[in-house]
Amino acid sequence: MPHRIKAYVDSHRQELLAPLLSLLRQPSISAQGLGIRECATLLGEVMASAGIDTRVLETAGFPVVYGEAPGPAGAPTLLVYGHYDVQPAEPLSAWITPPFEPDLRDGRVYARGAGDNKGQLLAHVLAVRAFRGTGTPLPVNVKFLFEGEEESGSPNLLEFVSRHRDLLQADLVVTSDGPKHETGRPILFFGLRGLLYVELIARGPNRDLHSGHYGGLAPNPAMALCRLLATLKHPDGRVAVEGFYDDVVKPTPYERELLAAIPFTEEEARRDLDVAELDRVGDLHGLEAVMFAPSLNVSGITSGYGGAGSKTVIPSLAVAKIDMRLAEAQNPDDIYDKVCRHVRRYAPGVEVRRAPGGSPPSKTSPELPASQAVIRAVRAASGAEPVLMPLLGASMPDYIFTKVLGVPSIGVPYANPDEHNHSPNENLRLEDYYDGIVTSGYILRELAGLPAKGRT
């Protein structure tokens, strides 16, 4: 069977590329509310034409595109999760070609959302089309849940999944998001850091002031904010918020083994990022710091004049955006309280505003039969040994599947390691796109052998 899927993909490349280009031409920036609904409609059409029974389901925010493709009665059910919204494209001047005019060059498609996540979710959709195209019956039931708010922290997914608990029941959730390993080898990951996002808002005088007339008299909110931010980390990189690490669970011995087997050198990372030194978190460094520690990151600071030339002004406002990646079993509500306490102690005048969304961390055991089935499928499809990641740094609302829906969840990224997701010149290698479709086909086959929830 998989050979027929592979042959189909090889002989239908243009037809399989067309829906991706079409989706990439449609902006869908959830942070700015731009083009979301148009993109949902378009995605629904693409799914329907792949032979998937598709519905656009409302949430309190942007809609979910839901689909079903039934397999044999009593077969296990796979739920494919993905998101059709994308990150903002700024800074626009850094793009070689415009972010929403997909450009084919060097065997890649360049566009915002190419890898994160339109190309990857489409690979699963088009696997169904490949089964249909080759006249092969689907070996399992497949459900699709594509949301439009992942890049804004999935504020309505929890409510949506809770409300549609029966509709969404499955034996496994698979998500293809993020990049493969730097070596090009496939990755499987079994857990995710959570996310807490806050804005710190420092207010100064009620208007911007002439620094010559008021410098020394009017307090500067940018300086107040910097002083506060400087208190958030110890010199060794550990977060200085009291109690921040209280609930962090140490990795199991098996997880440490997986970590040790991951090909990675700090020297290569340093060269790739072109930095003199890598960051570290206390004693942790390299992959350990990313995978087994929470992080606190300044993702933006804005205050005063940022244009060309010199402006001499005491700003009336300074804002920092901070994201915290949470490790198992940190709780976002608890960490938010601790951050608020820290700010009250060091800069009582600064306002802490919690962004909507955020999520607890999530974990699935790599020793489950479903986990092993996916490992076998990826190994067979790629002909390579996948890198097994106990935990990934990415933010996805995985906990909603593992902790609310009660279904194990595995990540299988299809994108090239240099996809530049969240950055200018985001791209997806076409080979990885087509291989993703084939891999999805293998996964469906391997899952057919599992016991299904409904079966007795």
Added chain:
Amino acid sequence: MPHRIKAYVDSHRQELLAPLLSLLRQPSISAQGLGIRECATLLGEVMASAGIDTRVLETAGFPVVYGEAPGPAGAPTLLVYGHYDVQPAEPLSAWITPPFEPDLRDGRVYARGAGDNKGQLLAHVLAVRAFRGTGTPLPVNVKFLFEGEEESGSPNLLEFVSRHRDLLQADLVVTSDGPKHETGRPILFFGLRGLLYVELIARGPNRDLHSGHYGGLAPNPAMALCRLLATLKHPDGRVAVEGFYDDVVKPTPYERELLAAIPFTEEEARRDLDVAELDRVGDLHGLEAVMFAPSLNVSGITSGYGGAGSKTVIPSLAVAKIDMRLAEAQNPDDIYDKVCRHVRRYAPGVEVRRAPGGSPPSKTSPELPASQAVIRAVRAASGAEPVLMPLLGASMPDYIFTKVLGVPSIGVPYANPDEHNHSPNENLRLEDYYDGIVTSGYILRELAGLPAKGRT
């Protein structure tokens, strides 16, 4: 004579307002290179129509508009200095009416540059027109030097004044810039803080990164910059750069007397700015901190994402703009070296880039006969006792007149205290504008009694 000038101004208000509105409609933002040359041409036309022999003189940057209106042979010469360029208008959304569409309301004209400095320089120009209009001979020689780069730190004025030393010789320089005292009483000031402007540039990874994949691994330049900025000041507000205060001259007893006579309460300032606490510089607070101490001010920070919603990114760049107001006798070159040493010590990877321009501080004795003549003129014109400021916080290239041209220099602001210069909704009270024209007339009369340089 002055009564005829006053009567002329009172009966020609519309004609005297028209050239101001015309100048305010013309953007002239030196930081962005916007509309400068058009504004110079327009200003030259306004001056010529006031009966001033006017020339546009080139510099290596934006041109100087120069004018001469001769008085009696052997009479003293006044040089009026001003600037026709303006600050950037950002944030545009905070303006009630657009910055370059002057709006008359509440007895004021609202526009970028209304007070700083188009309205004030024009008052001196129109005083000459008033003398002409009343058929009164000018009592002294008047020269005008209006530059187009003051808001960018007057990068070419030093060279211009040095080259035109003979053309510009005078017995006194008068500048009308900045606001009157908060009480509405006129101000005279006899000195200015200098200015040093630097950008601090922190570089992180060679591209913006996904904070989930790289948080804990890639260094964050925004955090590095904040940590550096936090080291620039002691908790008590003093600048922590080693040797920063080495050359600061303490005020004379007479200057302390003048300071004590200035009407000012910290409580009023606090209420006006709507802040819980005012800033301070070690033991100095209130006006003392602004007038007798140098300052270090963060006038802008830019890094990462500053738009709506949440973006989770490790920025590749973080930039802070810092202005330092220098007190007599700090030297900008020396302070720049000290700042560089500080940055090398605390954040060796951060680049320090010095902005063009900047200036040493400047002082003129308030006891000179010319100083006393201007004090008398302002007192007579306003019917009020002027507030005498030994030193003002504003940045003007005064040192070029006092230290290079060798001519005493006095500041006589005409603008209302709430002119909101450098801020949104900049404005000039029309009464203050017309009073400025009259005051300029009084100054010309009082200066006539002084011995002129050329006289034996």
